[in-house]
Structure formats: structure tokens, C-alpha cells
Amino acid sequence: AHPGMTGILFDMPDVIEGAKLQIASSGVRDRCQLVSGNFFESVPAGVEAYILKHIIHDWDDDRVIAILKQCNQAMVDNGKVLVVEQVIPSGNDPFIGKLMDVNMLVMCPGGKERTAEEFRTLFAAAGFNVTKIVPIRGIVSVIEGIKATAI
Incomplete structure (x- = not known):
């Protein structure tokens, strides 16, 4: 619906690892940056x-x-x-x-x-x-x- 929109999936490292295949198979890998971290310490x-x-x-x-x-x-x-x-x-x-x-x-x-x-x-x-x-x-x-x- 919004092909120019980009985003960041920010979550714990194990969640990001598990999301890689799903993001790739949904065809949005080029628009979705995967970042692991802890939101109590920092966010993108x-x-x-x-x-x-x-x-x-x-x-x-x-x-x-x-x-x-x-x-x-x-x-x-x-x-x-x-x-x-x-x-x-x-x-x-x-x-x-x-x-x-x-x-x-x-x-x-x-x-x-x-x-x-x-x-x-x-x-x-x-x-x-x-x-x-x-x-x-x-x-x-x-x-x-x-x-x-x-x-």
C-alpha cells in the first residue's frame, strides 16, 4: 500500500534472528532494517x-x-x-x-x-x-x- 515506506524492526536479538526469514519471504527485506537491542538502554x-x-x-x-x-x-x-x-x-x-x-x-x-x-x-x-x-x-x-x- 505504501511502497516508499521504510521501517525498522527493533527487538531482542533472538526475535530479530527469528524474524529474518519472515521479513525476507514477505518481500519487504529491502525496506525493513532489522536491529537488535534493549529498549531500556536505547532505541534507534x-x-x-x-x-x-x-x-x-x-x-x-x-x-x-x-x-x-x-x-x-x-x-x-x-x-x-x-x-x-x-x-x-x-x-x-x-x-x-x-x-x-x-x-x-x-x-x-x-x-x-x-x-x-x-x-x-x-x-x-x-x-x-x-x-x-x-x-x-x-x-x-x-x-x-x-x-x-x-x-
């Missing part, structure tokens, strides 16, 4: 957007802020961070996504599903403003943030 610099899909819910608030700060420091001035996660409603009303919150508690100590307000708080602590939250399918949304200084 100078990019326009970071997409974090099902990453944030794995971590406690302090670690989430650390990840987002790495993105903020490395991105271009008018860059964006796009977080793809469930956004659960506040309060105690029943919601299917809250079941995943219990799973995260068991699978990833400190991890959890978050409300829109919790995302706004985390983004602000990392130097971002949430510009929009867009439901995309089912109970998953894209939370878009830009650098607070870009407003």
Missing part, C-alpha cells in the same frame, strides 16, 4: 514514529515511562509514538478487556491494562502529550503521542 534514533504494539501492558509504570523516554529522546522533533494496546474503562463496570488485566498480573509482574487517563499520565511523565486515542478493532486502540514541546 532519528525516526519519525515508534509503534509499540502490546509492549506497554507488560511493564509497571516506571518501566513504561523509561521506554517512552527512550523514544522521546531518540525521535525527531515532530515525531510520534503510537502505542497499540487495550484501553479499559475506569470504574468497576464489566468489560471483557479487564480479564486480560488479571492475566497480566499473573504473567508479567507489574504489567497491567490501563485506562485512557493512566495512558495520559504515563505519556506526560515521559514528555509526551496524548493527541488521540483511536479504537481500531475489538478492544484494541492506538494511543498517539507527540513530544510535549511540539505543541
Whole structure:
């Protein structure tokens, strides 16, 4: 759909190794750079957007802020961070996504599903403003943030 678009797949070394065949067989190897690393230490610099899909819910608030700060420091001035996660409603009303919150508690100590307000708080602590939250399918949304200084 966007033949001129390029990207970087950034993940742990074993994931990158496993992705090589998939990237090559999908015909996008010439447009996708594979980079291994640890997002708590650094992320690829100078990019326009970071997409974090099902990453944030794995971590406690302090670690989430650390990840987002790495993105903020490395991105271009008018860059964006796009977080793809469930956004659960506040309060105690029943919601299917809250079941995943219990799973995260068991699978990833400190991890959890978050409300829109919790995302706004985390983004602000990392130097971002949430510009929009867009439901995309089912109970998953894209939370878009830009650098607070870009407003």
C-alpha cells in the first residue's frame, strides 16, 4: 500500500534472528532494517514514529515511562509514538478487556491494562502529550503521542 515506506524492526536479538526469514519471504527485506537491542538502554534514533504494539501492558509504570523516554529522546522533533494496546474503562463496570488485566498480573509482574487517563499520565511523565486515542478493532486502540514541546 505504501511502497516508499521504510521501517525498522527493533527487538531482542533472538526475535530479530527469528524474524529474518519472515521479513525476507514477505518481500519487504529491502525496506525493513532489522536491529537488535534493549529498549531500556536505547532505541534507534532519528525516526519519525515508534509503534509499540502490546509492549506497554507488560511493564509497571516506571518501566513504561523509561521506554517512552527512550523514544522521546531518540525521535525527531515532530515525531510520534503510537502505542497499540487495550484501553479499559475506569470504574468497576464489566468489560471483557479487564480479564486480560488479571492475566497480566499473573504473567508479567507489574504489567497491567490501563485506562485512557493512566495512558495520559504515563505519556506526560515521559514528555509526551496524548493527541488521540483511536479504537481500531475489538478492544484494541492506538494511543498517539507527540513530544510535549511540539505543541
